[in-house]
Amino acid sequence: MAEPSKVDSRHSPTGLSRNLRRAAGIAAVAVVLLASTAHAVVGVGERKAPTGDATVDANQDPRTRIVVEPARARGAISPLLYGVNHRYAYDGFGMWDSGQHRAYPGLVAQTRAAGVTAVRYPGGTIANTFRWKRAVGPVGQRERSPHGTASFGEPLAAEFGPDEFGQFLEQLDAAGSIVVNFATGDAREAADWVEYMTAPAGSNPRGGTAWADVRADNGHPAPYDIPYWEVANEPDLAAQEYWRSGESEASTHELYAFGGSTRFERQPVATYDDHGPNAAVSNGAAGQVKYAKYPPVAPSGQTVLVDGQEWRQVTDLDSAGTEDVYELDRDTGKITFGDGAHGNIPAEDAVITLTYTSGPHDGFVDFYREMKAVNPDIQVCSAMPTVGFLAAMGSEHAYDCVVQHPYVGPNQLSNDLPVEEFRAQFLAQADNRSAVVAAAQERIRTHAGERSEDVSIVVSEYGHLARSNPQGVEHYHRSLDQGLYNAELLRELIDLGGVSVAMRHTLVDYVFAEPPEGSTAVGAPDNAIIAGPGPETVPQGQAHVFTLFTQMMGDTLVASQVVDSPVHMLQNGDHLQAVTALAGTDDRRQLYLIVINRDARQDVTARVDPVGYRHGSAAEVWTVNGPSYLSYNTPTRPDTVRLTTRTVAVGHGGFDHTFPAHSVTAIKLSERS
Template identity: 35%
Template sequence: MVSERTTRPALLRSAVVPLVAAGLLAAGLISTTDRPARAGTRPADEGPVVRVQAKDRLAPLSPYLTGVNIDQWFGNSHGLWDPVRDAPNPEVVAKTRRTGLGMVRFPGGTSANLYDWKKGIGPTAERGCQTDGSANGGAGVLDSVYGPDEYMEFVAATGTEPEIMTPMANSTPADAADWVEYMNAAVGTNPRGGVAWAQRRADNGHPAPYGVKFWEVGNEPDRVNSQNYWRSTDPVIAARQYAFGGSQAQVGQRLARGCDRRPAASAGDGKPGQQLTLYYPPAVPGSQTIKVGGAVWSEVADLSAVGPDEKVYAFDPKTGAVRFGDGVHGAIPPDDAEVRADYTSGPKPGFADFYDAMKQADPAIDVCASWAPVTVASGLGNASFAELMARAGRAGDYDCVLIHPYTNFLRDFGDADWETAREGHDEHMLGEARATSLVRDLQADLAEHSTGQAYVGISEFGALWFGGQGDVSAYPSWTTAMSHATYMASQWTRYAQLGVPWVLGNTLISEAPTGLRAVLGGPSTYVYTVDALVREQLAPMLRAGGASVRTSLDGNPQVVPVEPEPGFGPSYDALTATATVGADGKLRIVVVNRHPDQAVTAKVVPAGYRHTGQAKVSTIAGEDFTSFNGIENPDDVQLEHSTAKAGSGDFEYSFAAHSVTVLELSKG
């Protein structure tokens, strides 16, 4: 619940208050940026200025700025779906509504890269099995209980906007277009012929179209060492394959047994008439070599024409099915003998093929590409997706490009542990600036190469380890503490200024009760984390509509990390900020103070906006930058409200350490 306490009142004063004590400056913890004085600004040594140009509108303010990814669709999505009630979990619904989330993604990211939506509709007992996209199915066979219709029921219950990732590793453009029809076509229409998917949806109890506008094709295809699937591990080749499709040799690959891709599934079971399947059909006819227990077996057109001991198989290159004999016609692969295949996968479709088919199904949707490398190893610096499309004469044939600008502590900082909590806090903030630069650069790339109205969106972001985590006992609460919350809030201020129309961060629920960057922790406690509080704090601003306005910071204090990070510069900004003028006429200013233990007093200049002099203030801070809400301490950090006098023009405000603050002003 929201606290009405004012234990951290804003300090709004008419006199100039020094930024920090001389002793702090001498200690080297903070230095002010040395900038020359300019007309209308104060010298840097007089403290920072948050300057809001209220009449300089940047972009419409998106209600989808604080959306969320869902990292698991199977297993009832970490308890989001209640299979007994056959309905969304009411506790998750209530807490999600409280956060004011704008958008929710389905079926998710890596785990959904091999998802088959057609197996996730209809009566639950009749649905098919699924293959986990992580580690090429290493998690085994997955269920289809929480499918597209259940997802939309959750969307309706929470008042959020849907966003769908359609897999492409083993899906076709026709599959994706069918999904668009199922979700959006009116009953009685059949835009592309074939199956009447709108009627199928109605038969499943949902006559009205869902109207899903936002779609993305593939998840992180630029992660060429972990999510390349059929594509090359060379990012230059893989980029073209993502955009336009093609063929690719597969060497020594195991085979699947139905939905099962675990290593044991690719071994003979001693039974007659076994059938296995290539991972990535279709295959170029005649390109395959099938080995059983390391020995090459031969293809035959008709198993019924061979003897009992012949080591042969029948093959369908379109489906990738490999059928073995029954001991009468063709030999049976020995029990536990591993079956592997060399073959050329293809020709496979690319984004351009998906785009054409999906747009034919519904021209009104936005179809987003997802090739946006974030490292040199994944293709950053090579020809971009937008550049490749322009070269092919298709510069206007995409609506958006999505990026996942994660801060990866292991990858970005090169070590797998933190010696102190402060080191962890500093790495959050240093990484945040780099993440913003990736988004800004992608926007510039689209501006250069796109001939349409393509925009940049974000379907995942956050700060994490991505595996390889060592000893973080110095900061065990890092996943949901104030450090993480101020990281997320900083990104939201940046993205509002950049005009990013929708942004999905973290995950809604994690597998573990303690939560891994999860907005609501994990089952069955569903803790309302600090991340959730910040989303709740920003929701009134996002729901008010209007537009973001130009906001700048002069003399921004610089925080010096306790551990030098040469690749990130000597310091990071203490403050980030954004401001909006809502459709209701109110000016809302968001300021994040990332300094771990010092308040920052700044002059706030609402240029071009005459206000009443009464400010509504909301603040989230906690006692320390390591403060968090957990199972044993669900209310340690709260959203606090207060009011204060701010004169009729410029005013000063003392931003608490490690805090997120929203100042709301009304027209005078």
């Protein structure tokens, strides 16, 4: 008998799938209702509700008030909204001690303290060409995968492989989300990975290799908790089309949905683990091997060119003489050249290209079918949220979730703005980014019909793109403002409903030490919620905000409203409401209120009114703040931005509380017996 999983049932694929389908149903109803009623908080930007979501007496004085109605439940809050995107390469970007073969203990403790509930792997762009079977087993025997960024493509090692990822999840008591290789892999490879990670040892759901037993032989008999699986990363972007970038009569979204073939003219060849530009250059060695980037290679019509001169395919180099020939394995795309006696050697520095038809390739529908056949309880997500894909899928073809990456970047903000105006416009973007998610929900309802009731949104990356930065501020992406934005977007997503998972980019990176060569090509180190590398990692403001939400939010959203918040008009015509709020309860009838004061300079004193709630005379108050909205933590000053906790007297009714400038505050009240 297989060893049962020891994972908490709230994260298990079966339990989580059931609970989130129920939550998604509640959220879908809530979204429909909210379309004709009011939002809890007046939105920043231009999205305004006509009236409040809580009852307000207009005759009271006009100072800022926060009205909370715990009796008016608005739906469940997914426990997996407090997640992070994480990447496998470069020792997990500084969190993996390859000498001790473990995550740095300090990093584990800090991630647990942050309350991270979901982790994505093996990352974003680099996940697109990750070959998982090369990354399991003894570390010394593992092979490298190509870099997913086409302009780099260099080989990446996987000391932090799938098993290390699964065990890291167990250390955190977190659920996993995995991005499968759509660019250079196929549906069978993805299904094998589902089996390796989630099937009980002793089972073999699809025949062939019993991958769960391979996992057990590699030291982990129990399945890992990986309820979410994304098919590709950002396939709607031109830079991540891979085999779909070739010529085809079908559109790229149709190719993503249903698969197919494409044609490439004089594409530079690759090597087994390198898709970079230099991989196409001959080293002048005998018997060298190159690869088509996107096999399989169609049975006819391919041409290999060496410095523009066509070479001829043969079935057996041993039978060839001193002639320009090669062997080709169409399934793998392997191209083998001669040793000088049996087939010529391409001259050193010659560039080798291949003209060929790539395919046929599997599409999303094939990945979905094969992966669900292994484990019907997992959630298989489409990573293409476009109208074209959703219309092509219609209501006929299934998908469990749709991925969104609602980043703030240069398209939303001008880098020419002075810092105080920039940060105001940046913080106001949370409303606009949640509107992007809401628009995706509407597209799903339009095209999926009745299926849409069971489709959730997975926000598997969000944050602030490095290319967007205010004047004269070198490390804005480390700042307390990023924590305020993190809190505000979480507030928006919880208020919106229908989002099952959200993951901030990124967990950890080389912030306070020189990164390995090539690692900076995969994003901005300053975006890490925990600045590395280990062993001396440093939590930033975003990590403290996660702690606050995971400990002080509850699991049921209730009605709340901010009345008469200070409002700042912005140069772009938007406005920034200084104070926003969100309220929740738990099964012990405790009431939680999270308040974000986005004002750069002014504290705001507000009257907190818990309508109809008989609470005790003391409240627990947690606050994330620092000396400035630009503050961040360093190894020598790790507590510049910090989380403080205290108990305050509040009496038995409404009470006043002062919310510091540039802060996130949580207040917990307990019901009076």
